[in-house]
Amino acid sequence: MQLYNTLSAEERARLIDEAGQERLTLSFYAYAKIEDPKKFRDDLFIAWNALDALGRIYVAHEGINAQMSVPAENFEAFRDTLEVYDFMKGIRLNVAVEQDNHSFLKLTIKVRNKIVADGLNDETFDVTNKGIHLKAQEFNNMLKDPNTIVVDFRNHYESEVGHFEGAITPDVENFRESLPIINEQLQDFKEDKNLLMYCTGGIRCEKASAYFKHQGFKNVYQLEGGIIEYTRQIKKENIESKFIGKNFVFDHRLGERITDDIIAQCHQCGKPCDNHTNCANDACHLLFIQCDECKAIMENTCSTECHEIIHLPQEEQIARRKGLQVGNKVFRKGKSEALKFKNSGDLSTQTLAKAKPETKDIRQKIKVKKTLVGKAEHYFTKSKIAQFLIENNELVVGDKVLISGPTTGEQEVTITELFANGASTEIAKVGDQVTFVLPFRVRLSDKLYKIL
Secondary structure (H helix, E strand, C coil): CCCCCCCCHHHHHHHHHHHCCCEEEEEEEEECCCCCHHHHHHHHHHHHHCCCCEEEEEEECCEEEEEEEEEHHHHHHHHHHHHCCHHHCCCCCEECCCCCCCCCCCEEEEECCCCCCCCCCHHHCCCCCCCEEECHHHHHHHHHCCCEEEEECCCHHHHCCEEECCCECCCCCCHHHHHHHHHHHCHHHCCCCEEEEECCCCHHHHHHHHHHHHCCCCEEEEECCHHHHHHHHHHHHCCCCCEEEEECCCCCCCCEECCCEECCECCCCCCECCCEEECCCCCCCCEEECCHHHHHHHCCCCCHHHHHHCCCCHHHHHHHHCCCCCCHHHHCCCCCCCCCCCCCCCCCCCCCEECCCCCCCCCCCCCCCEEEEEEEEEEECCCCEEEEEECCCCEECCCEEEEEECCCEEEEEECCCEEECCEEECEECCCCEEEEECCCCCCCCCEEEEEC
């Protein structure tokens, strides 16, 4: 029986577009004792694959941690697959503030030693002795108490684009690093201060609160459901947001806007910006903040060196990557001397600019009525000409098109001149290889849509 993905991300994206169904992005976690994580993993894959549920899920002897995309019409059926397990009955599902049908394009369920890499020996303390959970209004009230210390247990690239007012934001690259740093920093406040902690969805605080209680902290509190649930509650109950900026998320969107405050800067030019990009150089994939102008000029790259590399022949790029750590191992780096305006650690909540209501995250699907026309095949860098294969419908001079891809983002252009199979034409049909001028690079994963 199939217990793994058989479709590429590109093929899955096409199927999602053709289905035309809205999807929900959600996350959840649960700590529990799982005797056979491998069987648990396989059972979940069978159940979720049948519902067209996608996502990135980790399971271990200690529980489950999931970020997923589920067809809206299958939401209740998906919840039923969780209810068959006693430890997930009535579990809270953190539904994303902003939706994107392409947030996840594969169903990946991995068995790990831990569902969050915390570096802790769970045998040395009581992991069930957790802090007190606070709802949004309770959290806001405690923030006002001068006897409160609030700590962000996320990474530097997460807190840089958004965090709670007055929070300690450790300059760390992973959760494991933050625990000893915060413990040492707050040694003098164990007895008389309220230790208030938060993270994206609550899972990191579940373990951190128990750890700090074990370290002798008397008054430990955590934000119930993390920033995601906090946002849902403040919107539903019309509560003032004490979180400023954008909440970083670990899917295709890379962020959900909580307030219209932009508190970060483009790492390349310093302009107010909080949109993350992964460097287009496959040997780099550095995560950094990049404004639209730098994105166009640098073609999604983080440095002059990487910009030069993406214009080399593919064979040479592959040869240069040989023996290097690439992909996800590089993604965590998040820092580089090439980033002139990178900020970490002690961050302010000073608003540098306001996001316009109509502005969409550059990584989020632009909500326009469109139809899939074809896919990218090549980009001729010297002449700045893109080549596409027409697979559906026709393309006509004057058409407004949308080019979409994980790295390219969302780019709209109007076709002013069109070539099909090497000859100038007014109309391109199914099966034609078409070329036209584009001011930005396209990639094999990019799709060509006609805007209706």
